Each structure stands twice: as C-alpha cells, then as structure tokens.
Amino acid sequence: MVILQKLSWFFRLYWKRYAIAFVALLAISCLIMVPPWVTGQLVDAVANDTLTYKQLVEDISLLFGIALVVYGLRVLWRRQLYGASFKLAALLRGRIYNHLTLMSPRFFQRHNTGDLMARATNDVTAVEMSAGEAILALFDGLLTGVIVLIMMTVMVSWKLTLLALLPWPLMGYFMWRFGRQMHDTFFEAQRQFSLLNDKTQESISGIRLIKALGQQPQIKRSYGEVTRDVSAANFAVAKVEAKYDPVIYLTVSTSFLLAVGGGAYWIHQDELTIGELTTFTIYLTFLIWPMFAYGWTLNLLERGAAAHKRIDELLDTAPEISDDGHRDLTNSTHIDVQIKRFVYSDNNKYDTLYDIDFQMTPGCTFGIVGHTGSGKSTLINLLLRLYEGDEIAIKFDRHNIKEYRLDTLRAQFGLVPQNPFLFSVSIAENIALGCPEASLDEIRTAAQLACIDNYIQQLPEQYNTFVGERGITLSGGQKQRIAIARALLVNPPVLLLDDALSAVDLGTERKILKHIKTARSGRSNIIVCHRLSAVLHADEIIVLQQGTIAERGQHTQLLQQNGWYAKMFRYQQIEAAVQHEK
Template identity: 80%
Template sequence: MTILRKLGWFFRLYWKRYAIAFVALLMISCLAMVAPWITGQLVDAIANDTLIYERLVQEVGLLLSIGIVIYGLRVLWRRQLYGASFKLAALMRGKIYDHLTLMAPDFFQRHHTGDLMARATNDVTAVEMTAGEAILALFDGVMTGVAVLVMMVVMVSWKLTLLALLPWPIMGYFMWRFGHQMHDTFSEAQRQFSLLNDKTQESITGIRLIKAFGQQPQMERAYHDVTRDVSAANLAVAKVEAKYDPVIYLTVSTSFFLAVAGGAWLIYQDELTIGELTSFTMYLTFLIWPMFAYGWTLNLIERGSAAHKRIDELLQTTPTISDHGTRDSVESTHIDVSIKRFAYDEHSDVLHHIHFKIPPGSTFGIVGHTGSGKSTLIQLLLRMHEGSEAALCLGQHDIREYKLETLRRQFGLVPQDPFLFSVTIAENIALGCPEASLDDVRAAARLACIDDEILNFPEQYETLVGERGITLSGGQKQRIAIARALLIDPPVLILDDALSAVDLNTERQILARIKAARHGRSNIIVCHRLSAVLQADEIIVLRHGTIEERGRHTQLLQLNGWYAQMFRYQQIEAAVQHGE
C-alpha cells in the first residue's frame, strides 16, 4: 500500500472526485443489499402460502426502482473515479516531459530512448490503473464486503456466517504471497518492455543502414531474441495472475458448501427459514466480488508500485545543469571564454587552457581534428555541460547568472546532424518562430539556398519530411536546419559542422548570404572543411583539447602548422574532385 501513500498528493488534489465516487459506491453497496432480503421474504411468503398479488407487485417495483438508481450511481462513480485517474496520467506524463527537458546531454547518453518511452507510457498506465481500478476495487470490495457481512450476521445468522467464512484466512495468505511475486515479475516485464522499445526504435531509425549493410537477418534474429525475452517475462506475470482465480473459486466453492450444509442443519433445528437461507446464499454470492476485488487490488497495486518506482527513479534524477540564474536580459553578446580544464570524468581532460574572446558582430572559426573538443566547447557555451574550472561570460556576466531560457535564446545552433520533426518543411523551418508567415519562411530558406529545391517538391513547403527527415538528403536537412536558425535571427549563430553535407559552391553561397544578412551579429563556425572559415575574423585550431594555433586565415597559412597543411590537402582534394 506504499504507492497509495506516495499518491497522497494526488488524492488530496482531487479529493472531491474521490469523495463523490466513495459516496456513490457506498449507496450502491447499501441498496444492493435490499434485493436478497426481499427475495428471502418472498420465498418465505410462498412457502407459507401468504404471498398476495399486491405485495408481489410492490416488491418487484421496489427492486426495479433500486436497479435504476444503482445504474445512475454507477455512471456517476465511473465518471468521477476514472476521470481522476486519467488526470493523474496526464499530470505524470507532463512531469516526466518537463523533467526530461531539464536533463543535460549526458543523461540521454546513459538512458536509452526506449526505456524513457516505456516509463512515460506503460509505467504511467500502470500507476493510472492503481489510482482508478485499484481504488475502485478497494473501496467497492471493502464496502460491499462489510455490508454483506452485516446483513449476514444481523439479518440471517451469525453462526452460519462464521462457518461460511472459515476458508477466507487461507485465501488471504495466498493473495499476500502472490502480491509479492507479482511485484517482482511485473518489474522484470517492464524492464524487458523497455529493451524491446529500444530495439524497435533503433531498428526503425537505422533501417537504411541495416539494409545497406545487408544486416536484415542478423537484426531479425536480435529482435526475435528480445521479443522472446519479453514474452517470457509477460508469461511469468501471467503465471502469477493465473494463481489468483483458482484460489478465489476454491474459497467460494468451499464457502458455499459450508453455507448450504450449515444452513440445512439450522433449518432442521428450526433456527433458520428457507427464505433466510436463500437470502444468505445470495449474500454469499455478493462476497465473490470482494474476494476478486481483493486479489485484483493487490495485483494492480503491486504493478503500480513497481511502475511508480521506475518513474520515481527518473524524476529523482537531479539535473546536472541548475537553472538558478536571475538575469533575464543580455546587454551585450561579447563572449569571453576562459577554461583551465574540463573533463567528463576525473581521468582525462577534454579541454584545457582555452582562452579567447568573440567581439559582437564578428565571425569566429573553430577548427581541428575529430575529437579535439570543438563540439564540447559549443556545449559549454550553451550550458549543456559545465565545469568548475571553466569560466564563460556573455556580456559582462558569467553565463550561469542568466536564466537558461534567456541564455539559450541568444544562440541559434545548427548541429552537423540536425533533427527534423515529422511535420511539413514549413513547420520545421518555423519551429522557433511559429507565427512566421510563409514569406518569412521562404526568405530564410533562400538564405540557406534551399528554396528552389523545396519548390520542386510536389507539395512544396507543405511536404511532410517523415520521421527525422528521412525523405530528405543530408544536405537538404542541413540547409533546412540553417534556415530554421536564420528565421529566428539569433544574436549569435552557431554552425557546428553544419555545411559538411553540401558542396563547396553551395557552401560559399550560403556563407556569403549569411554574412550579408547578419551584419552586426556574431557567427561561430565550427568545421572540418576549412573553406567555411576563410572569411572569419579569427580562427582557433584545437589539437587534443587545447588551442594550438590562432589568427586569421592568411596568418595561419604563414605559420605553416596543422591548419596550413590541412588547407593545402583539402585544396588538392577539391581540385581532384573537380577534375573528375
């Protein structure tokens, strides 16, 4: 029952709904007790030959009226109770989503997408059922059980009641054991479901690569292995569930046997009438539901408890980036970076001795070999990561003094592998500016040299791009992402190797248009292809996490270092490709 205490905040929030449902269930339980009693009275009247037509009509009319009232009350409690549980699911999914948006990139490197999806879907549904069906079964089972026992003891026979209830403690013991088994097996089933989600998501996302490498048979085998594990885990849950009903039916059958045998003896002893025994057996039938409710409640609570534990583990994860800044405006986009050292762990520095400044309105280039720390540097600037020995200032203030939303609103990031949503091209470009007109969207697309290609699509800007932009080429996705960033016209535009999938001529056009359109605004260009930074006001060369060279393009060529060597190599490579 620990989960019910953990959900206390929700029950207090929607106490009116639960109170209305509780009262409706209580009234139903009380009204339902009338029918067996009236039936018993009618049986005795028939046995004694005292039943008259008027009384029969009156009793039947009363039963019909009670049935109509119970119907209305059932509609009422369902609307209140299930409505509340649906609200809980919406609140929990909202909490999970809000919490995930606070997490830094390292969190998503540790957690698989499928697992996070499982917690936000299946686990939330299990908790939702605890707040809905489990509460129903608990309330209704207890109230019906108490009402039945009161009628059996007070209105029929306490002796017969005790006799009929002898098997119940044994059933309670088995239900308790099954509940613990259900918690463990359901937790494992949810874990396996998370793995299945991971495998499904990876298979769909990487279907092109799988086909290109001819890995369909291997992936099918791997997928079948995962589905087999999921089936085995679900079968284990089903095996535990299968134990509930036989125990309940055995208990009910034994209770009926004892009731009929004991009732016959009491009738023989003139301590009970046939009508009272009839009422008693009907009341005993009503006890079947509390028995099932008891087992069902334990089942749902153990499922919900296991699911809530997984959700709670997620929500208790502390964001590595805290949003405690208070400044909500930026007076200058002057950037000052001073990093003594930064590491993802204590053993190896990713960046060390990095110092540079970016004046407002300038173009700044960051180049270097793969793994030199270029993207990490950008993530530090955006506070995706932070380190105790890294000081980054925007304007006159440390970036940690700004609210995260304020800080990140100053930047427009275009990553090398841009993410496109499964909506239209126009909606993807207007992501950061939903109120933008089609003319504004097209203007941004022209700056990114993608407008003409979009107009060649049958649906033009209304073309659906598919999941992650699967219907588009790499260069098209990059240019749409560039257009998306240009539309919001950020004070600082960051192109993180965002031109790697376009040809040299298109790259030159895009950079020329950006330079003309963004006069007075800053640009940071991170790249492998050095042609992208030829016009930069300053370029830094990162080697093994530190600045090895810095200067303008012509100055770096004169140094005859890594930059000059790489530039000559790329010039030769471009000439060879052009010759082909």
C-alpha cells in the same frame, strides 16, 4: 499499500473526486442489499401462500427503481474515479517529460531510449491503474463486503455467517504471498519490456544500415532472444496471476458448501426459513466480488508499486546542470571563454579541452577549426551549458553563464548541428519550429537565405511536404539547409554553425555564407568547420589541436604562420581543383 502512500499527494489534490466516488459506491453497496432481502420475502410469501398481487407489483417497482438509481450512480463514480486516474497519468507524463528536458547529454548516454519510453508509457499506465481500478476494487470491495457481512449477520444469522467465513483467513494468507511474488515478477517484466522497446527502436532506426550490411539474420536472432526473455518474464507474471482465481473459487465453493449445509440443518431445526436461506445465499454471491476485488487490488497495487519505483528512479536523478540563474535578459553578445581544463569523465586519461582563452566582440564572425576529435563540438556544448566543469569560466555579456536561466541563455544561440534533427511534420513546420507564428512569406525568406527554396518549390506539395521521420525523405545537404533556414528565421543574437555546411557543395556554401553575412549584419556568428573555405572572412579563427588552441588569427595571418591551418587550406584547394577538373 506502499503505492497508496506514494500517491497520497495526488489523493489530497483530487480529494473531491475520490469523495464523490466513495459516496456513490457506498450508496450502491447499500442499495444492492435490498433486492436479496425482497427476494427472500417473496420466497417466504410464496411458500406460505400469502403473496398478493399488490405486494408483487410494489416489490417489482421497488427493484426497478433501485436499478435506475444504481445505474446513475455507477456512471457518476466512473466519471469521477477514472477521470482522476487519467489526470494522474497526464501529470506523471508531464513531470517525466519536463525532467528529461533538464537532463544533460551524459544522462541520455547512460539511459537507452527504449527504457525511457517504457517508463513514460507502460509504467505510468500501471500507476494510473493503481489510482483508478485499484481504488475502485478497494472501495467497492471493502464497502460491499462490510455491508454484506452486516446484513448476513444482523438480518439473517450470525452463526451461519461465521460458518460460511471459515475458509477466508486461509485465502488472505495466500493472497499476501501472491502479492509479494507479483511485485518482483512485474518489476522484471517491465525491465524486459524496456529492453524490447530499445531493441525495437534501434532496429527500426537503423533498418537501412542493417539491410545494406545484410545483417537481417543476425538482427532477427538477436531480436528473437530479447522477445523470448520478455515472454519468459511475462509468463512469470501470468503464473503468479493464475494462482489468484483458483484460491478465490475454492474459497467461494467451500463457503457455499458450508452455508447450504449449515442452512439446511438450521431450517430442519426451525431456526431458519427457506426465504432467509435464499437471502443468505444471494448475499453470499455478493461476497464473490469482494474476494475477487481483494485479489485484483493486491495485483494492481503491486504492479503499481513496481512501476512507481522505476518512475521514481528516473525523477530522483538530479540534473547535472543546475538551473538556478536569475538573469533573464541580455543586451550584448560579448563572449569571454576561459577554460583551464575540461574532461567528460574523471576516468579519462587526457583532457578533452585545456588552456582555452578567447573573446568574441558583438557582431563578429568567429571561426573554430581543427582535426576530428580536437574538441570543437565540445567547446560549443560548453557555450550552451550542456556540460560544465569546475575549471571553466564562460561569460556572456560579462556575466558568468551560470547566472542566466538556462532557457534565457540558450535562447541567445541558434545552433545548427552537423546532423540536424527534423521532426515528422511538413517542411514549413520544421523551418518554423522556433517561430510557430511565422507566415509563409517569412518562412520562404529564411529558406531562400539557406538556398533551399528552389528545391522546395519543385516538390508537389512544396512547403507542405511531409519530410518523414528524422527527415528520411531528404538528403543530408537538404536537411542541413532546412536546419539553417530554421535558425535564420529565429535570427538569434549568436548563430552557431557546427560543421553545418559539410554536406553541401562549395558553390552553395559560398552563397549561404554570403546570405548570412548580409542578413545578419551586426549579429554574431560562430562557424565550426572542417572545410576552411567557410571561415575565409571570419574576424578571428582559432585552430584546436588535441584540445587546446594551437593557432589563432585571421585567414591571411594563419597562412603566414604556415602551420596546420595553412597546410590544410592548401590541401583542400588542391582537392577542390581536382574535383572541378573532373
């Protein structure tokens, strides 16, 4: 019953729905007590040869009327009860999604996608059933059981009722034991399902690589091991479930045996009539559902408790980046960065970034270059406040970025990563992601700036072309240019290009940068790159080496310093010349 306590907030929120369902179930439980009593009266009337045509018509009309009313009440409670449980599922999935959007990249490095998907789907469904079918079984089973027992005791025979209920305590003991077992086995089954989800997601996402490397047999064996573990966990759940029905059937059979035997004896003693025994046995059949409901309720509640525990583990994980800022708007894009030291983990031997100090004036173009692993993308992540540290002071418009709400801060930046993410929608919808209300002309203008419009116009469906999952139908350069168009359509105060031109040729890169310079006059741009041609006209360039600033200045100044930047620029110039000759 722990799950019911956990969901008490929801029951209070939708108490009217549950109250209506309860009243409807109570009315049904009372109404279905009438047919057995009427049947017993008819049996006695036939046995005593006192049945009249009028009595028969009246009784049949009564039963038909009760059937119609019960039908309407059953429709009512289903709409109320199941409607409430569906709302619970929607609320939980909304909470999970909102919570995930607050998590830092570290969280997603620790949690597999498949596990998160399982918690948002299967686990939520199990909790939903606890608030729907389990409540139904609890209400209906309890009400029916209590009313049937009252009718059997008051209207027929209390002695026969006690005799028929002798096996019940033993059944209750076994149900309690099975419930404990169900909680543990179902929790493990859900964990294994998470692993299966994750393995499936990885296999499908990496199918091209798997085929290219000829790893199908190995992946097949690995996937088979996971599915066997899942099957074993589900089989353990099934074994526990299989114990419920035999105990219930044995209890029911024993109750019937005792009822018929005891009833026959008391009929012989003239303490009971045949009609009353008929009524009693019909009532006894009504107790089959409460017994099944009891087992089914325990089953669902234990499943729900195990699933709710997994959901709580997720929701109880506090976001590493607190969103308690109070500033909503900013009028300037002045950026001041001072990083004394930053590491991703205390276990790291070396600092990821240290002694970083620079400023960006509004409307400037700022270049960040350096070798692979020098900390360029880390610096961008800190600007966006995807990570933070105690020895970091980053100011936006002369206010610490912690003073801004996260959505306000990140709305000031338009990030184009090296590996952009495209959704499984049309090209137009991908470009208009940040501006859903944009017209096709506005979308085309952004695409022209990103030098992708000509390609799109050659497609059969042009901007309505479906790009596939993660843009699988497009090349790396095409995806990068669509992502650039997406950022340009938003026209953010600060444009962040995180090696976003690495997959386009040199000529296209020059065109895009020229378009950006013209279209974004007076707005700030940060260009992170390996190919130094992208920052030739930057107002300032910093060179990161081993997590710190090794060089800084404009392009001509850096060439004069004859450091890493100058050597890399000359090397890239020679490489470009060789490729041009080819």
